Amino acid sequence: MSQAQEFEKVLSGSDTSVAAFDEHKSAVRRIQHFLHSTPAAVPLIVLVLAIIVFGLTIGGRFFSSYTLTLILQQIAIVGILGAAQTLVILTAGIDLSIGVIMVISAVIMGNCAVSYGLPSVLAVAIGLVAGAACGLLNGVLVAYMKLPPFIVTLGTWNIVMATNFIYSANETIRDTDVDVQAPLLHLFALSFKVGTAVLTAGVIAMVALVLLLWYVLNHTAWGRHVYAVGDDQEAAKLSGIQTKKVLMTVYTLAGLIAAFAAWVSIGRNGSISPSAAVTDYNLQAITATVIGGISLFGGRGSILGTLFGAMIVGVVSMGLNMLGADPQWKVLLTGVLIIGAVAVDQWIRKVSA
Numbered sequence: 001m002s003q004a005q006e007f008e009k010v011l012s013g014s015d016t017s018v019a020a021f022d023e024h025k026s027a028v029r030r031i032q033h034f035l036h037s038t039p040a041a042v043p044l045i046v047l048v049l050a051i052i053v054f055g056l057t058i059g060g061r062f063f064s065s066y067t068l069t070l071i072l073q074q075i076a077i078v079g080i081l082g083a084a085q086t087l088v089i090l091t092a093g094i095d096l097s098i099g100v101i102m103v104i105s106a107v108i109m110g111n112c113a114v115s116y117g118l119p120s121v122l123a124v125a126i127g128l129v130a131g132a133a134c135g136l137l138n139g140v141l142v143a144y145m146k147l148p149p150f151i152v153t154l155g156t157w158n159i160v161m162a163t164n165f166i167y168s169a170n171e172t173i174r175d176t177d178v179d180v181q182a183p184l185l186h187l188f189a190l191s192f193k194v195g196t197a198v199l200t201a202g203v204i205a206m207v208a209l210v211l212l213l214w215y216v217l218n219h220t221a222w223g224r225h226v227y228a229v230g231d232d233q234e235a236a237k238l239s240g241i242q243t244k245k246v247l248m249t250v251y252t253l254a255g256l257i258a259a260f261a262a263w264v265s266i267g268r269n270g271s272i273s274p275s276a277a278v279t280d281y282n283l284q285a286i287t288a289t290v291i292g293g294i295s296l297f298g299g300r301g302s303i304l305g306t307l308f309g310a311m312i313v314g315v316v317s318m319g320l321n322m323l324g325a326d327p328q329w330k331v332l333l334t335g336v337l338i339i340g341a342v343a344v345d346q347w348i349r350k351v352s353a
């Protein structure tokens with residue numbers, strides 16, 4: 001008994017610490033991990049810095065509510081298209097046809113309401129269905145035919161653009177005709193004041209859409225499946241996720257959102273022009289998405305970052321215009337921002353690995 005007591009005394013005096021394998025993280029390492037866990041932080045920081053720099057350079061005029069709300073009005077269409085592009089890129093794909101899907105959806109809405117005399121609500125519904133159908137075609141070819149998204153959407157971009165010109169005979173539907181026969185198509189042109197700021201329904205629609213998609217992507221099973229498919233499609237399939245169905249849904253939803261952007265664009269532009277198909281809306285949407293921190297390799301990023309990315313482009317464009325700078329500076333700075341965004345994404349991915 002005494003020997004046992006002596007043994008216990010020895011144990012009570014022994015070292016009770018547990019081996020620890022925690023790695024000491026430097027300040028840079030902690031920043032990397034913070035940026036990895038908060039993808040929207042980088043574009044938000046860049047946006048704030050851009051506002052500060054142009055504000056100090058230009059002065060009080062830049063900080064006026066008129067200027068800031070005008071920036072929001074100018075990026076409304078690109079912001080909505082960027083939201084659609086974000087869904088596709090999160091699955092490690094890309095959609096080059098989003099811009100022309102928007103244009104043909106607007107043309108269909110306009111012709112149904114003005115040329116065919118259909119009720120405006122029905123015209124809008126037909127346009128939305130047409131956009132979703134174009135997205136569904138992309139989804140079938142990518143998910144079931146297993147064709148590369150870049151090639152598929154490059155092909156449908158050409159098909160949809162040609163169809164747009166053939167169907168419309170390249171005839172523009174005038175603003176006054178839309179106003180008289182289908183005022184619902186101009187719904188998103190409605191504006192209202194919030195203090196001294198003037199907001200349009202199109203801006204509200206863009207913000208509401210982004211917030212809705214943010215909730216869906218972060219708080220629903222479908223949203224988690226989208227990230228899983230983009231991160232590793234084979235692993236997602238082995239874990240029981242129906243990857244084909246997810247891809248189909250994503251591309252179809254992207255087409256539907258592009259058609260919704262068409263409705264907003266009619267309110268923004270007034271008239272409906274088939275020649276808008278040659279405008280680089282899709283490139284602008286991809287730019288906003290990449291600058292917003294959405295990884296082109298899929299599986300990482302926040303749709304809030306896309307909104308910040310669109311705002312960055314809008315702030316830079318407005319700031320340079322107010323300074324009277326050569327328009328090519330905007331192109332140059334946009335290119336720098338794109339390369340910088342991809343470099344930061346690679347840096348964050350490296351540390352996460």
